[in-house]
Amino acid sequence: MARRELSETTRAALVEAAIAEFAAHGFDGASTRSIAARAGVHQPQINYHFESKADLWGAALDHLFAELSAELTGAALSADGDLEVLRNSIRTVVRHAAKRPELNRMMVKESSVVSERLTWLTEQHVRSLFDIHSALWNRLRVKGQVADLDVLTAFYVLIGGSTLLYSNSPEARLLSGDDPMDPTRIEAHADAMVALLTRSTPVAATRHHTTRTTT
Amino acid sequence: MARRELSETTRAALVEAAIAEFAAHGFDGASTRSIAARAGVHQPQINYHFESKADLWGAALDHLFAELSAELTGAALSADGDLEVLRNSIRTVVRHAAKRPELNRMMVKESSVVSERLTWLTEQHVRSLFDIHSALWNRLRVKGQVADLDVLTAFYVLIGGSTLLYSNSPEARLLSGDDPMDPTRIEAHADAMVALLTRSTPVAATRHHTTRTTT
């Protein structure tokens, strides 16, 4: 393997190890030694490939949000009309939370206090998703096709209701003995979140447009 | 002030300071020095009043869960019938999440990986709440009075949908400029969570029993 390829391999291994360690123990709880050990390299490699521990943390989130954005874009492109876009997006959020619980684990650990890391995270990655959600939700709300919730509350009900079961899956397993990551359960959860937040038929007025219904 | 009273004052101040620091920075991120400083005492006082940092962390959660249990008990006692108990409980969960976001912040930081702290927390405090929820939810589900969700998923949709807006309120404020803790918004959120998870009229069969409806 050429030197540049080796470098990129090491860098990618460090990012993946950082995702696992930061998600499990938080920024302060994860040590650069444990991250390096998980990646199979020595600790000073982190400061060779990244400016600092905080820089590696940022690279981990860049990677996780790139994955999520790719899936959400796919969900939007394959949909026809606002309502179907929202439904596909909700399903994508649920499925992705189960596939990559690390994303929500990292998020929730940083979102409880204003900090440099939180402002970076919010402006760099969350803002654009929230803006897209807001425009979509407001258009559907005036047509009575979604639950009667303001955009901010709707955003957090959607994310919280869709992701906590997976970000807290170790707790859920202790409580119930069941596996939250079971594919059948995940699909039922996705269906339920769609049913809770959207209405197949508008409640307030306007039926002139033909509205796609799922059943 | 007598010596014993002084001691109890110091202990209570340490618990309250620990709640603030652990909720904001997690177990590893919060230092015993910062907790002592917030409580207005010197750092070694922690090891006089508590066996260890972990012991203080446990005392903080004991305090937070005692508060929550008191409110949930009140909500259940003032209700008539399973459906009203559930509705009151949902509203209590939303209001309490807004009043004490520290509880959910501490919880979510410990629930992403199996650890000694998580197993203690689950068995000591979460288990009983989950068992009560399970019995209640299953009785209502067979009568078609709640959303069609298994108990485990329902628990996490309820908690996640009710609490994330408040545990992540710094992020929510950055995103929207609005105040998630506004009382009117909180009540609207509570109403919405009740509407999402319960049905005023049963969908599947059985109407022989008179069912209390709100409005």
Add this chain to the structure above:
DNA sequence: GTCTATAATTAGATAGAC
């Protein structure tokens, strides 16, 4: 690009005076 060795901080906990 990766290694060993180590510098510079900071952490939780304890000893002993008052």
Add this chain to the structure above:
DNA sequence: GTCTATCTAATTATAGAC
């Protein structure tokens, strides 16, 4: 019960050989 002073261990980051 509370204080000052300090011990031991662990942390992030860097220096310099290969």
